[in-house]
Amino acid sequence: MSDLSATVRNVRAVLLSHRYDRGDELVWVGGTIRSWDAALVEVELADGTRGIGEAGAGIMAATAVPGIVEAFRPYLVDVAFGSPLDVADHLRAYTAFWSRGGILSGVAGAIETAVLDAVAKREGVPAYxxxxxxxxxxxxxxxxxxxxxxxxxxxxxxxxxxxxxxxxxxxxxxxxxxxxxxxxxxxxxxxxxxxxxxxxxxxxxxxxxxxxxxxxxxxxxxxxxxxxxxxxxxxxxxxxxxxxxxxxxxxxxxxxxxxxxxxxxxxxxxxxxxxxxxxxxxxxxxxxxxxxxxxxxxxxxxxxxxxxxxxxxxxxxxxxxxxxxxxxxxxxxxxxxxxxxxxxxxxxxxxxxxxxxxxxxxxxxxQLTADIEQRFAFRPGGGHVIR
Missing domain, CATH: 3.20.20.120 (Enolase-like C-terminal domain)
Incomplete structure (x- = not known):
C-alpha cells in the first residue's frame, strides 16, 4: 500500500450557494428551496496537496460550519496522522466534551473526507x-x-x-x-x-x-x-x-x-x-x-x-x-x-x-476553484428551510 500518512497544514470552511432564478425554486410541502447551499471544508497537507469534504447538514445550516471548523483547528493542524481514516476519531476523542453528534460530527467527517481526498490525489488513485x-x-x-x-x-x-x-x-x-x-x-x-x-x-x-x-x-x-x-x-x-x-x-x-x-x-x-x-x-x-x-x-x-x-x-x-x-x-x-x-x-x-x-x-x-467560489458565492437567507 502507498503512503497514507498525512499532516494537515491548514483548514478552512468554504460556503457556496446556487441561488435559483425566480420561478425555478424547488417547491414542496416542506417549503420553498430558494438556493442549494453547500458547506465545504478544504484541507491543505504539509506537502501542499489539497482535499475537499462536505458537512451534509450545511444544506440547511451552512452558517454554523465555519465556527465549528475553527473550533476543531487546534486539534488538527500539525497533527501527524497515519491514515486519513484516523482523523475524525482523533477529533472526536479530543473534543468529546462538546462534539458528540449532530452537525459537529458532520464537520469532523468532512475534515476526514477532505484528508482522504488529498491523500488519494497525492497517490494518484480514486479514493476508494x-x-x-x-x-x-x-x-x-x-x-x-x-x-x-x-x-x-x-x-x-x-x-x-x-x-x-x-x-x-x-x-x-x-x-x-x-x-x-x-x-x-x-x-x-x-x-x-x-x-x-x-x-x-x-x-x-x-x-x-x-x-x-x-x-x-x-x-x-x-x-x-x-x-x-x-x-x-x-x-x-x-x-x-x-x-x-x-x-x-x-x-x-x-x-x-x-x-x-x-x-x-x-x-x-x-x-x-x-x-x-x-x-x-x-x-x-x-x-x-x-x-x-x-x-x-x-x-x-x-x-x-x-x-x-x-x-x-x-x-x-x-x-x-x-x-x-x-x-x-x-x-x-x-x-x-x-x-x-x-x-x-x-x-x-x-x-x-x-x-x-x-x-x-x-x-x-x-474540484474547488477560484472561479467556482466566485460564481457560487454564498448567499445567506436560502438553503433547505423547513416551513
Missing part, C-alpha cells in the same frame, strides 16, 4: 482505493427527488426518471397521512411495468410529525401497493416509534439519514426499528464511521443504503465509500437540478441502465 479497493465495478442507483405540491408534479417527475433509465424512484410524502395515501395511489397507478417506488415520509412529515398510528396506516397502504421500502415514518429520535411501525407493517422500514453517530444507528438496530439503515458519510462522521454502521447492520441482517443529498462532494464521498463496502448494493441519486453540484465534478457520473460505475479520477473526483 485508499478505503480498501472497489468491491464491485457498478452499483444500482435509484432516483431521489419527488418534490412537488401537486400529485401531477410528483408523477411527472417519476415518469422522467424511468425514461432516463432508473428502475426505482423515491418521492416525498405530503404533509398529512390521508393526502399521502391519495398521492401513493395516484403516482403508483402511473408507474411503468416493473417500475418500483419508495415513499419517504420525511420524519412523518418534517416539522409536524404524524402519530404512530397514522404512520402505520400509511405504511400499510404503501405495502399494499408494493413499496420497495417506507422511509423515516417517525421523527429521527423516536426509536420506539420506529419499532412500533416496523412491527406493524409488511414493508421494509428505513432510517435515519440525519443520525450523527454510530451509536444512534446501533440503538436503532438493537431496537428492531429498521430493516434498512441509511447513514450518510457527511452526517455520521466520515467514511470510517459509515463503515462501522454498515458492519453493525450486516451483523444484524439489516441492509445498508446511503443517504445522498448534498453537492458533488457529498455524492462522491458516499459513492467512494460504498464502492469499498461489500455489503452495500444500492445508491441514492438525487436528480434535482443543481448547477453547483455539477460544477464541482471533474468527470461526469457514469450512469448507465440504472447503475453507476466506479469513478476513475484521483481522489473524490471533485
Amino acid at each position: 482505493e485508499i478505503l480498501g479497493g472497489a468491491k464491485r465495478r457498478r452499483i444500482e442507483a435509484y432516483a431521489s427527488g419527488g418534490l412537488g405540491t401537486t400529485f401531477d408534479e410528483v408523477a411527472g417527475w417519476a415518469a422522467e426518471q424511468f425514461a432516463t433509465g432508473f428502475e426505482t424512484v423515491k418521492f416525498r410524502a405530503m404533509s398529512d397521512p390521508d393526502t399521502t395515501i391519495d398521492l401513493l395511489d395516484h403516482v403508483v397507478a402511473g408507474l411503468p411495468e416493473g417500475g418500483r417506488f419508495i415513499i419517504d415520509a420525511v420524519q412523518a412529515c418534517a416539522s409536524s410529525p404524524w402519530s404512530v398510528e397514522d404512520a402505520i396506516r400509511v405504511g400499510r397502504h404503501a405495502a399494499g401497493l408494493g413499496a420497495r421500502w417506507y422511509e423515516e415514518p417517525c421523527q429521527a429520535d423516536d426509536v420506539a416509534g420506529f419499532a412500533r411501525v416496523r412491527a406493524s407493517v409488511d414493508v421494509p422500514v428505513s432510517g435515519v439519514e440525519s443520525n450523527g453517530t454510530v451509536r444512534e444507528f446501533a440503538e436503532l438496530v438493537a431496537a428492531a426499528g429498521v430493516d434498512i439503515v441509511q447513514p450518510d458519510v457527511t452526517f455520521v462522521g466520515g467514511p470510517r464511521a459509515f463503515s462501522r454502521v454498515a458492519a453493525i447492520a450486516c451483523e444484524a441482517s439489516v441492509d445498508c443504503v446511503p443517504h445522498v443529498w448534498g453537492s458533488a462532494v457529498t455524492f462522491a464521498a458516499n459513492l467512494h465509500t460504498v464502492f469499498a463496502e461489500p455489503s452495500v448494493e444500492l445508491f441514492e441519486f438525487c436528480t434535482l437540478p443543481n448547477p453547483l453540484r455539477d460544477a464541482l465534478r471533474v468527470e461526469p457520473v457514469d450512469f448507465v441502465d440504472g447503475t453507476i460505475g466506479a469513478p476513475s479520477a484521483p481522489g473524490l473526483g471533485v
Whole structure:
C-alpha cells in the first residue's frame, strides 16, 4: 500500500450557494428551496496537496460550519496522522466534551473526507482505493427527488426518471397521512411495468410529525401497493416509534439519514426499528464511521443504503465509500437540478441502465476553484428551510 500518512497544514470552511432564478425554486410541502447551499471544508497537507469534504447538514445550516471548523483547528493542524481514516476519531476523542453528534460530527467527517481526498490525489488513485479497493465495478442507483405540491408534479417527475433509465424512484410524502395515501395511489397507478417506488415520509412529515398510528396506516397502504421500502415514518429520535411501525407493517422500514453517530444507528438496530439503515458519510462522521454502521447492520441482517443529498462532494464521498463496502448494493441519486453540484465534478457520473460505475479520477473526483467560489458565492437567507 502507498503512503497514507498525512499532516494537515491548514483548514478552512468554504460556503457556496446556487441561488435559483425566480420561478425555478424547488417547491414542496416542506417549503420553498430558494438556493442549494453547500458547506465545504478544504484541507491543505504539509506537502501542499489539497482535499475537499462536505458537512451534509450545511444544506440547511451552512452558517454554523465555519465556527465549528475553527473550533476543531487546534486539534488538527500539525497533527501527524497515519491514515486519513484516523482523523475524525482523533477529533472526536479530543473534543468529546462538546462534539458528540449532530452537525459537529458532520464537520469532523468532512475534515476526514477532505484528508482522504488529498491523500488519494497525492497517490494518484480514486479514493476508494485508499478505503480498501472497489468491491464491485457498478452499483444500482435509484432516483431521489419527488418534490412537488401537486400529485401531477410528483408523477411527472417519476415518469422522467424511468425514461432516463432508473428502475426505482423515491418521492416525498405530503404533509398529512390521508393526502399521502391519495398521492401513493395516484403516482403508483402511473408507474411503468416493473417500475418500483419508495415513499419517504420525511420524519412523518418534517416539522409536524404524524402519530404512530397514522404512520402505520400509511405504511400499510404503501405495502399494499408494493413499496420497495417506507422511509423515516417517525421523527429521527423516536426509536420506539420506529419499532412500533416496523412491527406493524409488511414493508421494509428505513432510517435515519440525519443520525450523527454510530451509536444512534446501533440503538436503532438493537431496537428492531429498521430493516434498512441509511447513514450518510457527511452526517455520521466520515467514511470510517459509515463503515462501522454498515458492519453493525450486516451483523444484524439489516441492509445498508446511503443517504445522498448534498453537492458533488457529498455524492462522491458516499459513492467512494460504498464502492469499498461489500455489503452495500444500492445508491441514492438525487436528480434535482443543481448547477453547483455539477460544477464541482471533474468527470461526469457514469450512469448507465440504472447503475453507476466506479469513478476513475484521483481522489473524490471533485474540484474547488477560484472561479467556482466566485460564481457560487454564498448567499445567506436560502438553503433547505423547513416551513
